[in-house]
Every structure is written in structure tokens, then in C-alpha cells.
Amino acid sequence: MDQLKCPRCKTSSYQKPNLKLLVNVCGHKLCGDCVEVVFIRASGPCPECGVVLRKNQFRLQQFDDSYIEKEVDIRKKILKDYNKTERDFPSLREYNDYLEEVETIIYNLANGVDVDQTRAKMDAYKKDNQTLIMKNRDRQLRVEKVLMNQIHQEVAERDYKNKEALEIEKRITIQKKREKDSIIDELIYSDRPASEVLASHAAVSGNTAGEESSETVATKKDALLPSHHALVGMTVFDPLPMSQGKVYSYQPLLLSTWGPGVPELEEMESFGYLSNMRCLEEHHIGSGFVPAYACQRALQDAFSCLLLKPQDI
Amino acid sequence: MYHSSTQKRDWLFKDQQSINVKREAANRAFCSAHEASAQEKGVQLLTPVEEDIVVQYYLKKLVEFCSLFNPPSWAPLPKTALVTAVTYYKRLYTQCSVMEFHPKDMFLCCVFLAFKVDEYNLSLEQFVNMLAPHLIQSTSEYIISHELLLLKKLQFQLTVHSPFRPMSGFILDMKTRAPQLPNPDMFRKVADSFLVQSLGSDVAFLYPPSQIGLAALWHSAKQTHNRVDGYILSVLLNSEGSDTIDTIMDLLQKIEDLVFSVKLPDGAMLAPVEAKLQQCSIQALTIATTTTKRKRQSEDNLSVGGSDGKKHRSDQEPSPWSLEID
Numbered sequence: 001m002d003q004l005k006c007p008r009c010k011t012s013s014y015q016k017p018n019l020k021l022l023v024n025v026c027g028h029k030l031c032g033d034c035v036e037v038v039f040i041r042a043s044g045p046c047p048e049c050g051v052v053l054r055k056n057q058f059r060l061q062q063f064d065d066s067y068i069e070k071e072v073d074i075r076k077k078i079l080k081d082y083n084k085t086e087r088d089f090p091s092l093r094e095y096n097d098y099l100e101e102v103e104t105i106i107y108n109l110a111n112g113v114d115v116d117q118t119r120a121k122m123d124a125y126k127k128d129n130q131t132l133i134m135k136n137r138d139r140q141l142r143v144e145k146v147l148m149n150q151i152h153q154e155v156a157e158r159d160y161k162n163k164e165a166l167e168i169e170k171r172i173t174i175q176k177k178r179e180k181d182s183i184i185d186e187l188i189y190s191d192r193p194a195s196e197v198l199a200s201h202a203a204v205s206g207n208t209a210g211e212e213s214s215e216t217v218a219t220k221k222d223a224l225l226p227s228h229h230a231l232v233g234m235t236v237f238d239p240l241p242m243s244q245g246k247v248y249s250y251q252p253l254l255l256s257t258w259g260p261g262v263p264e265l266e267e268m269e270s271f272g273y274l275s276n277m278r279c280l281e282e283h284h285i286g287s288g289f290v291p292a293y294a295c296q297r298a299l300q301d302a303f304s305c306l307l308l309k310p311q312d313i
Numbered sequence: 314m315y316h317s318s319t320q321k322r323d324w325l326f327k328d329q330q331s332i333n334v335k336r337e338a339a340n341r342a343f344c345s346a347h348e349a350s351a352q353e354k355g356v357q358l359l360t361p362v363e364e365d366i367v368v369q370y371y372l373k374k375l376v377e378f379c380s381l382f383n384p385p386s387w388a389p390l391p392k393t394a395l396v397t398a399v400t401y402y403k404r405l406y407t408q409c410s411v412m413e414f415h416p417k418d419m420f421l422c423c424v425f426l427a428f429k430v431d432e433y434n435l436s437l438e439q440f441v442n443m444l445a446p447h448l449i450q451s452t453s454e455y456i457i458s459h460e461l462l463l464l465k466k467l468q469f470q471l472t473v474h475s476p477f478r479p480m481s482g483f484i485l486d487m488k489t490r491a492p493q494l495p496n497p498d499m500f501r502k503v504a505d506s507f508l509v510q511s512l513g514s515d516v517a518f519l520y521p522p523s524q525i526g527l528a529a530l531w532h533s534a535k536q537t538h539n540r541v542d543g544y545i546l547s548v549l550l551n552s553e554g555s556d557t558i559d560t561i562m563d564l565l566q567k568i569e570d571l572v573f574s575v576k577l578p579d580g581a582m583l584a585p586v587e588a589k590l591q592q593c594s595i596q597a598l599t600i601a602t603t604t605t606k607r608k609r610q611s612e613d614n615l616s617v618g619g620s621d622g623k624k625h626r627s628d629q630e631p632s633p634w635s636l637e638i639d
Contacts (some may be wrong), residue, residue, distance in 0.1 A: 024497040257316045259523065295485065302482025304315040305521035307553065309560050313327045
């Protein structure tokens with residue numbers, strides 16, 4: 001991949017590996033140092049196109065193509081104002097017309113076509129639809145809030161589950177260690193024979209393992225149910241009914257050949273057909289060709305539709 | 314396999330009448346489309362009978378062409394390719410009129426396509442180099458422009474089941490299951506020429522290839538004073554009811570009769586019809602003058618191999634059926 005180069009100071013990412021090119025509203029990029037230099041005062045002209053820019057408008061580039069970056073930026077700004085949804089329009093046609101208008105505006109601003117006219121149109125629109133814009137903005141914020149809540153909830157649950165799992169792991173290891181230690185102690189200090197000691201410990205450890213597994217199952221089950229307050233403000237749907245339908249059972253394909261039956265490949269030899277076939281040369285046998293194939297094919301073709309009568313056509 | 318093929322589904326008719334109806338319908342369609350311009354120019358369009366003569370004549374030419382087709386340092390022409398070519402040709406002319414596509418050029422297109430389908434693959438150049446020199450350019454142009462059209466008319470149903478393999482199958486079966494009968498290999502040659510002769514008739518449209526193959530064998534045996542009826546009745550149709558057996562034997566006889574009843578037209582019969590066709594072909598009807606078209610001579614152009622020494626073929630008109638086919 002080519003090294004990145006800042007268009008002003010010509011530093012390449014080879015010279016400075018952590019070089020970052022920040023992009024502004026006009027679509028042109030500058031490296032971090034140049035941004036500092038050019039925008040010592042908070043605003044200044046872009047070195048490439050001369051458009052007046054502000055320092056805080058610089059962003060890290062998201063897209064590889066700078067045209068796209070610029071266009072997306074413009075789109076975000078415009079959609080803040082042009083935020084009507086389908087339900088605001090009486091018919092689909094009008095909604096589509098509205099969407100087309102939005103696209104035209106975006107295109108004009110991105111390509112510098114009729115900029116003044118477009119801006120005038122935008123201002124007029126904003127004035128006319130002030131209330132509707134505010135309403136839509138509020139609605140969007142609400143929806144976003146609910147989604148954010150849900151996301152937080154899910155993250156919290158995941159963390160909780162992870163922690164639980166870790167706890168359980170720890171407990172199990174501690175338990176095991178204790179077991180081992182107690183076995184060793186008994187073997188050293190008690191007078192009972194070794195096999196008895198081991199047998200009694202095996203019985204005990206079997207019981208505790210059973211208890212632990214039931215515990216872990218219980219905790220897992222609780223974590224799966226979503227907690228109550230995440231569901232407020234959201235409609236919950238019932239699971240869709242699953243249609244069972246008839247279970248598939250294989251029916252073999254019955255094909256009528258209107259002729260006598262042809263023996264199988266394996267029977268060719270036993271019926272004596274192969275003795276009447278031409279001898280195969282080496283290159284036939286080498287490629288896997290067997291006289292039974294030719295034989296069967298000839299017979300299949302001979303018997304197919306042999307008994308087809310004119311009235312059956 | 315034949316029993317599940319499009320050949321059986323779409324190209325097997327109940328009787329000769331159905332086929333004739335189709336041909337007449339094609340002729341009528343052309344006539345009604347070009348009635349006006351024909352009247353304007355004062356020409357008469359061909360009748361179905363006349364069309365039939367043209368089709369049959371050029372069918373003969375097709376078979377001759379294939380029998381003489383022997384490109385240097387190339388494999389000999391397989392007989393299945395011949396059957397495929399004839400089948401395409403006949404299927405085309407049950408749907409179209411000769412006035413729309415003159416068979417003289419179209420049969421070469423059919424042959425070329427059939428060679429490709431039957432894996433007797435020749436490039437266009439190699440193919441046209443086998444023709445007379447003055448035909449090379451026009452033929453190659455014609456084939457290029459009409460091949461897709463031909464495919465469309467054939468509805469892309471390119472697989473043709475010919476009777477040759479069934480016939481071999483029967484011979485094999487006879488050798489295995491009825492060894493007491495005389496060696497069937499001697500029947501092969503006559504049976505092959507019977508099958509080539511059958512191409513002139515409509516048997517392929519009326520009977521499945523296995524029945525035609527069996528009929529060929531049966532006929533050939535009769536010619537050499539042997540009878541394979543024993544094999545057919547006791548071995549092949551052993552497990553069938555007697556009425557089925559009767560029907561089948563009846564069928565074989567019918568096939569034989571049909572094959573020998575067809576008489577292909579010769580040059581004399583063609584000449585007046587050809588003259589009429591010149592005037593009412595689609596080119597003549599749609600173009601004001603024909604100065605740019607070459608004059609078509611029906612006989613002389615078809616000397617395969619290029620040299621004038623082969624003129625005698627078109628003069629004498631020997632029977633194409635007596636050609637040596639291996």
C-alpha cells in the first residue's frame with residue numbers, strides 16, 4: 001500500500017509511522033501538525049481549496065474515498081433538518097418525491113452545483129417545517145434512548161454472567177485443592193489402609209460435584225431471562241406460531257420405460273453379455289471405462305420404449 | 314434416455330396425419346403473411362405438396378453430402394451425426410416454410426450444427442473448405458447468420474436418439490440370449506443401409522428408435538433368408554401378453570412398409586417447383602430487385618470436393634441408398 005502523504009508538509013507515513021490525516025468539511029486532508037500550524041487562530045483557509053474552515057471541524061477519516069467522506073458529512077448535516085418519515089406523507093408518491101428532493105440537495109452541495117440556490121431552498125424549508133422538524137427530532141431521541149438502554153442492559157448482563165462463571169471456576173479449583181490436601185493429610189496421619197482412604201474420598205467428591213453442577217445450572221437460567229425494566233417502552237412480540245406441516249417421507253421416483261427391463265451393471269457378466277463385447281484397449285481400461293457400461297447403454301437404448309403402442313403416444 | 318426425452322415428448326406423433334397438419338399449418342402461416350406482396354408482384358406461393366417435393370429433394374442432397382464428407386486427416390463421419398442432421402432438417406421444415414428458408418443453404422447449417430452436437434467437431438473454416446470454392450464465402454456467412462435462428466426453431470432440443478445403438482443392442486442381446494441362431498453380425502450392413510433409407514420417410518416421427526432398430530434387424534434378416542422372429546418372440550418379448558406381441562410385430566411390418574414406400578424426387582420433378590420457388594422466396598418478395606443475389610443453380614453447386622471431375626454425380630443421379638456405409 002502506498003504511504004500516506006500530507007499535502008502541505010509532505011510528511012509521509014514512512015517517515016512518521018503514526019501519521020494521521022484529519023479531514024474537514026471541504027474534503028481535503030491535513031496531518032496533525034499542519035492542523036496546529038494553519039489553525040493557530042481557530043479558523044483559517046484550507047491550503048488546497050481556500051474555503052474558510054474551523055479547527056474543531058477536523059475529523060479522522062472514516063472512508064477511504066475523500067469524496068464519499070465529504071458527501072456523508074453533508075448528508076448527516078442535511079438529514080438533521082430533513083428528517084421527515086413515511087408517516088408524515090399522505091401517499092407513497094409524495095414520500096418518494098421528498099426523498100428525491102433530499103438527494104438532489106445533497107448532490108448539489110457535494111458537487112458544488114447551484115450551491116446558493118440549494119441553500120436558499122434549505123432555509124425556506126426549515127422555516128416552513130419548524131414544528132415538524134422539532135417533533136421528529138424528539139421522536140428520534142426517544143427511540144435512541146430506548147435502544148441505548150437495551151444495549152447497556154445487555155452489556156451489564158454479559159459482564160455479570162462472565163463474573164459468575166469466573167467465580168464458579170475459582171470455587172471449583174479451591175475445592176479440588178482442598179480435596180487433594182485432605183487426602184494427603186489422611187494418608188499421612190491416619191492409620192487406615194490407603195485404599196480405604198481413597199475410596200471414602202471418592203464417594204465424597206462425587207456428591208459435591210453433583211451439588212455444584214446443579215448450582216451452575218440455576219445461575220445460568222436466571223441470567224438468561226431479560227430483567228423487567230428493559231422491556232418498558234418496548235412492544236414485546238409473541239413467538240411466531242411454527243407451522244408443522246407434513247413430515248417429508250421419501251417416495252422413490254417411478255419412471256416408465258415402456259419396454260422390457262434391463263439387467264443391472266453387476267448382472268452383465270453373469271448373463272454372458274460381456275463375452276460378446278469388443279475387447280478393450282489399454283487406454284480405455286486405464287481411464288476407468290468398463291465394457292459393462294457400453295453393454296448396459298446399448299441394452300437400455302434397445303429396450304427403451306420398445307413396447308410403446310401408437311395409442312399411448 | 315429416450316423414454317424421458319424431449320424427442321418422445323414433443324416429436325413423436327400419433328399418425329402421419331398429425332405431421333401433415335403441422336406442415337400445412339406452416340405453409341399457411343407463411344402464405345397469409347405474404348399474400349399481399351405476392352399478389353403485388355404477381356407471383357404464386359407454393360402449395361404444401363410442392364414444398365414437400367423441395368424438402369425431400371434437398372433431404373436427399375443432405376444424405377449425399379454427408380456420405381461424401383471426408384475431410385483429410387480427420388475421423389470418418391459417424392452415422393449418428395447424419396441422423397441428427399436429418400432430424401434437425403425435418404423438424405425445421407415442419408415448422409417453417411421453404412419459402413422462408415431455402416433448404417439449399419439451410420441443410421448445410423443443419424449439418425454443421427449436427428456435427429457440433431454429435432462431437433464430430435469441425436471449425437467453420439474446415440467445414441466450408443470441403444465445399445466447392447465459389448460457395449465457401451456465401452455458405453460461411455449464411456451459417457453464421459442462421460445458426461442461432463435454427464437453434465431457436467429447434468427450441469434448443471438438440472439431443473437426438475438415433476436407431477443405431479438400439480440395433481447394436483439387439484444384436485448383442487441376440488448373441489447372448491439366443492446363441493443358437495446364426496451370427497447376427499452379418500445383418501449389420503443391410504440393417505445400416507435400411508436405417509439410412511428410413512431417413513427419407515417420417516418413421517422417426519412416428520415410432521421410437523428402438524422399434525425402428527428392431528425393424529431394421531428384422532428386415533435385414535429376411536433379406537438374407539434368415540428369420541429372427543424366433544428371437545423376438547421367445548426371448549425378447551417372452552414376458553409380454555400375446556396382444557402386445559401382435560402389436561409389435563404389426564409395428565415392425567408397418568415400419569418396413571413405410572420406409573420402402575417413400576420415393577424421393579429427382580431433378581426433373583424439382584425443376585418446375587424450383588423455378589416457382591425462385592420467385593416466391595422471401596427474399597424475392599421483400600426485395601424490389603435481385604441484382605445483388607447470385608443466380609442459384611440447383612444441381613451444379615453441390616459438387617463436394619471442389620473439382621469439376623465430380624460432375625457425373627449430379628448427372629446420373631445414382632441411388633444414394635447404395636452407398637457404402639460402414
